[in-house]
Amino acid sequence: MSFIADTDLVGDIRPAVNFSDRPSGEKIDMLVLHYTGMKSGKAALDWLTCEESRVSCHYLVFEDGLTVQMVPESVKAWHAGISSWRGRDNCNTFSVGIEIVNPGHEFGYRGFPDAQIKAVNALAADIVKRNAIPARNVVAHSDIAPDRKQDPGELFPWKDLHESGVGHFVEPERISSGRFFQKGDEGPPISALQVLLATYGYGLRETGRYDSDTETVVTAFQRHFRPERVDGIADQSSIATLHKLLMNLPDQDTT
Numbered sequence: 001m002s003f004i005a006d007t008d009l010v011g012d013i014r015p016a017v018n019f020s021d022r023p024s025g026e027k028i029d030m031l032v033l034h035y036t037g038m039k040s041g042k043a044a045l046d047w048l049t050c051e052e053s054r055v056s057c058h059y060l061v062f063e064d065g066l067t068v069q070m071v072p073e074s075v076k077a078w079h080a081g082i083s084s085w086r087g088r089d090n091c092n093t094f095s096v097g098i099e100i101v102n103p104g105h106e107f108g109y110r111g112f113p114d115a116q117i118k119a120v121n122a123l124a125a126d127i128v129k130r131n132a133i134p135a136r137n138v139v140a141h142s143d144i145a146p147d148r149k150q151d152p153g154e155l156f157p158w159k160d161l162h163e164s165g166v167g168h169f170v171e172p173e174r175i176s177s178g179r180f181f182q183k184g185d186e187g188p189p190i191s192a193l194q195v196l197l198a199t200y201g202y203g204l205r206e207t208g209r210y211d212s213d214t215e216t217v218v219t220a221f222q223r224h225f226r227p228e229r230v231d232g233i234a235d236q237s238s239i240a241t242l243h244k245l246l247m248n249l250p251d252q253d254t255t
């Protein structure tokens with residue numbers, strides 16, 4: 001399938017073969033950021049455009065900032081897999097996905113070069129504006145699939161993205177000593193934490209037990225919103241940062 005790029009920020013078009021129709025009437029309402037998690041950008045491009053992979057993405061951004069479009073936004077790319085956010089499953093049906101070239105935690109996770117981040121921020125701003133995507137629906141793959149995914153990871157500069165007008169972010173609360181909750185803890189404070197995380201968007205059930213699902217979601221939360229320490233322990237800084245996010249939701253995100 002050949003197609004015309006959705007934005008003039010695209011430097012090259014390399015059509016993928018894995019995609020499908022969006023359900024009729026489904027509006028794009030989410031932007032998902034990924035890292036490729038492969039040894040090179042070339043390997044990622046080959047993988048994302050081959051049938052055998054059973055995956056694809058709308059955009060791929062290389063370390064030098066080159067942006068390649070592989071799937072038109074009007075159709076569904078296969079990037080998110082089993083996923084959930086704000087009570088909705090199958091995020092592929094209503095999202096656009098950007099893959100950012102980085103070897104990832106498996107092959108030598110490293111900081112994202114400035115040229116790449118500049119390109120990602122510009123592309124994300126363009127997508128969010130054209131599709132009127134709410135700030136709280138600009139997410140990491142790890143936010144919507146915390147039990148399976150770590151990408152784009154704690155080195156992704158969400159604060160810079162927010163400063164380019166994309167996504168929801170507050171300055172994380174300072175890490176200090178004090179009360180914290182961790183795996184094995186039980187009781188009303190754990191229920192409260194689970195409810196807050198689910199209220200923000202995470203697919204987490206209230207059980208009143210700090211189980212492995214809770215630990216996994218706290219880890220995902222930290223990767224995105226309190227990246228200084230990613231350990232799955234709900235310390236005061238993590239909890240206060242979560243409260244602050246909920247208290248500072250942009251108007252269009254409060255429902």
Ligand SMILES: [Zn+2]
Nearest residue numbers: 034035141151
């Ligand atoms: Zn991903």
